[in-house]
Amino acid sequence: MEQAARAAGAMLQSMMMGTGMFGKAFYDKYGKEALPIITDVMSRRGAETGKLMQQMMPVKDMNDIAERFKMMAPVMGLEMEVVESSGDVFHIKMSRCPLGIEGTSLELCEALMSQDANMIGTALGQDVEMKILKSVAVGDKECEIIFSKK
Numbered sequence: 001m002e003q004a005a006r007a008a009g010a011m012l013q014s015m016m017m018g019t020g021m022f023g024k025a026f027y028d029k030y031g032k033e034a035l036p037i038i039t040d041v042m043s044r045r046g047a048e049t050g051k052l053m054q055q056m057m058p059v060k061d062m063n064d065i066a067e068r069f070k071m072m073a074p075v076m077g078l079e080m081e082v083v084e085s086s087g088d089v090f091h092i093k094m095s096r097c098p099l100g101i102e103g104t105s106l107e108l109c110e111a112l113m114s115q116d117a118n119m120i121g122t123a124l125g126q127d128v129e130m131k132i133l134k135s136v137a138v139g140d141k142e143c144e145i146i147f148s149k150k
Contacts, residue, residue: 009075020099046115050122
């Protein structure tokens with residue numbers, strides 16, 4: 001079972017890096033014009049994932065979201081620090097970008113991360129605000145993101 005979990009984690013890492021590579025290539029070619037398209041696609045993907053999350057492991061609040069992220073981080077080889085977790089807020093730090101978009105831009109980071117914001121919002125059944133305080137995409141040493149209920 002442990003070997004299967006490692007294999008699944010490696011596949012998830014690869015898929016996330018592929019998503020980041022695709023987003024980066026699209027952004028490099030089309031610039032800011034690509035951002036609404038990237039945001040739309042990632043948001044729709046997030047909504048679908050949020051629906052699956054709600055069916056498989058229902059969530060009631062941000063504490064439940066934090067627990068799901070804490071379970072997934074090690075599987076994906078991520079070191080994640082939960083700075084705050086309450087019913088309304090989920091605040092994390094990570095030392096590397098799971099999408100591999102280091103050295104790009106905050107706007108690309110926000111477009112790609114709309115997937116997580118929409119996934120969380122859909123799983124909770126309400127709108128969620130995302131604030132990216134730090135991003136390795138712009139050269140910060142870590143990513144720092146706050147998700148909060150609107």
